[in-house]
Amino acid sequence: MANHHLFVWQRSISVVAAAALGFMAGFSLTVDKSISQKAVNTITLPLGEQSQNTANSQSLTAQPNEPFKQLVAKLMEAEKAKRLNPPVPAQFKAKTINDIPLSSGEKVIALTFDDGPWPKTTNEILYILNKNNIKATFFFIGRNVQTFPHLAKLVAEHGHAVGNHSWSHPYHQHSTAAAAQQIDRTTKLIYKLTGIKTTMFRPPGGYLTNGLVAYAHTQNYVNVMWSADSMDYAVSSPTLLRNVMNQSSPGGIVLMHDGGGNRMGTVNALPEMINQLRKQGYKFVTVPELMEMREKELQANKG
Ligand SMILES: [Zn+2]
Known part of the structure; x- marks a missing residue:
């Protein structure tokens, strides 16, 4: 507290x-x-x-x-x-993004964590981020928020950005009503517990055509994919670290997981990942911050 x-x-x-x-x-x-x-x-x-x-x-x-x-x-x-967690700028509403390179070329990168909140590993990741003074973006699964509400609150209290990763992480085809249930229920619960009204969605498994993203877009969510896949669900710490470093780019979005299984590999790789990215000149931003930076560039060009 x-x-x-x-x-x-x-x-x-x-x-x-x-x-x-x-x-x-x-x-x-x-x-x-x-x-x-x-x-x-x-x-x-x-x-x-x-x-x-x-x-x-x-x-x-x-x-x-x-x-x-x-x-x-x-x-x-x-x-x-x-x-x-500001509202999504107009240019990103109902859009899908993999990264947001800035005209300035500024070396910023967004770390994102999916499938939480989750006992132990969410805490461990919060500790590492806090120690390094980094804000990240967490895409919550609704039923995990329901099971571990204190962890969802903790993530928000630490000042991280929060997005919606569906209620139960399904991959199958959805009717509009079923998709609405998956997404609306999660957003409502996140709001109730944290005060964050998210309009960022990340589709389970990255599936773009099973009705979830289509529904999210009708509700003006930005669909947040990634440009660097750690594959942390499948590989060891050194490999996931190498995956991220090989795919890192200015304006990039890094996919990792704090929940959904044993994520100690991610926890163990994170400090060195932060180290190496910093050495390369990267600054860490949240996905909403990244969108806002791009929006400001757009506004400046208009003016
Ligand atoms: Zn997931």
């Missing part, structure tokens, strides 16, 4: 203002009136984004009650989730 304190509040403003700012920023959280009313009378909070090291609680001018602290934490989490 330490991640609730990722944002440190600096300027002193009242809770009313904090809540109001949140709502102005487009939050759709339900605020318990009795809680916020009580809080209004008793609490003053410092607001702002600063160092992560200053403990939130130390900068409070009064001791907040527990429900209030939870409310603030929830608002802040929702704000962070929204910032890290």
Whole structure:
């Protein structure tokens, strides 16, 4: 829960203002009136984004009650989730992408992890990413989110981007209704647990013609494929590392897995992969960040 304190509040403003700012920023959280009313009378909070090291609680001018602290934490989490998972830019809506090379040629690359959340390995990967100060993109399977909701929340709390990888990872042909069930149910659950309203889809097995992608496109999802396949589900750590390094490219999207089986090979290869990519000059971005960078280039060209 330490991640609730990722944002440190600096300027002193009242809770009313904090809540109001949140709502102005487009939050759709339900605020318990009795809680916020009580809080209004008793609490003053410092607001702002600063160092992560200053403990939130130390900068409070009064001791907040527990429900209030939870409310603030929830608002802040929702704000962070929204910032890290912005709406898909128009040029990518209902499109399929494998990578997004930038006109600038900037060496950015997006690490993506499928089939989680998953016990042990999701945690291990979060630890490695955090240690290296990297944000990645996780494509969740809905039923795994249902089974391991705390892990889904943890991924979001760590500030990673989250996408939809269907409810049960099916490969067969789907009617529109069945596809809708696979995709809508997953997106709803992710939203309920994390506040992230994703419109990124990655098809199970990369199958493009079984009705899932077709449905996702009707809902304006971007279909996120990859340009570098680690094949981590089938090969050893050294091989998957070599696969990624051989296929890495500016604007590239790397496919790995944090769930769906024993993914310790991925966990073991990840630190060296990060090392080698950094040595080659790569910066790590999320898929939404990559889309946003391209969108900015497009806007700049228009202007
Ligand atoms: Zn998968």
